[in-house]
């Protein structure tokens with residue numbers, strides 16, 4: 001069956017991928033309906049026909065404004081046009097204020113009557129990316145509190161230790177253990193105990209907010225906080241704030257406020273990574289300080 005151009009256009013307009021065809025100079029020679037609709041829906045400055053628009057120039061202009069997508073896209077298209085690459089594709093985020101979105105851009109060449117053309121398509125891959133994110137989260141985050149789990153913490157501490165070694169910076173660690181948590185569980189139930197763990201994790205996550213920081217659930221009712229480029233004095237200030245905020249949680253709940261049941265003991269330590277030492281020594285030192293805090297009456301910081 002001979003397919004009319006109208007029929008082929010209808011096929012191209014029916015696909016959800018955003019498709020344009022450019023010539024060797026980058027001029028857009030065809031755009032399907034999804035492409036124009038996406039531009040319109042996202043307030044892009046485009047006209048309906050795309051007549052006279054040079055897509056490579058559009059990418060270059062975006063690159064000049066500091067847009068990483070423009071830089072990579074322009075570069076990739078040029079490589080396919082120059083036959084340096086047979087095909088080019090890359091995945092990029094394109095989040096709107098309302099939702100997270102990712103797309104995959106592909107550039108593939110074809111020839112008609114010895115003239116070269118290039119199909120550029122953008123496919124929405126958000127569903128796959130979100131699934132990947134959730135698998136990653138399942139593997140990296142503690143199921144109850146949604147902060148990093150012990151494995152991620154160990155890896156981060158190892159990397160941060162090496163970074164501080166290279167840069168001759170101090171690294172500090174705080175180990176936080178909730179006090180008499182068994183009593184709290186026994187008195188108010190395990191579910192209530194779970195809620196307390198979640199609340200403490202939120203306090204911790206708000207405190208550990210620099211790139212060199214990470215907080216994690218270290219064990220049942222034990223948390224850890226590592227801070228790169230941080231001295232003992234500095235982590236002491238952080239631990240002070242932490243302890244105050246954990247104590248403040250008691251005021252928010254009548255169960256807890258009846259006896260200030262939610263308190264924590266914190267052991268802190270600082271080391272300057274050097275040859276022959278490793279991060280396990282930092283853990284041992286913070287652990288010893290935690291033991292001391294428990295010995296000295298709990299609800300306190302030692303270091």
Ligand SMILES: Nc1nc2c(ncn2[C@@H]2O[C@H](COP(=O)(O)OP(=O)(O)OP(=O)(O)O)[C@@H](O)[C@H]2O)c(=O)[nH]1
Pocket residue numbers: 144177178179180181182183185189190191192193194197219220221294298
């Ligand atoms: N609700 C809840 N409780 C937990 C969880 N993980 C551990 N725990 C409880 O935490 C309690 C820890 O008890 P212990 O190790 O005796 O320590 P503690 O009672 O906090 O006493 P100190 O640490 O000496 O102050 C146990 O009762 C555990 O069941 C959890 O995920 N949820």
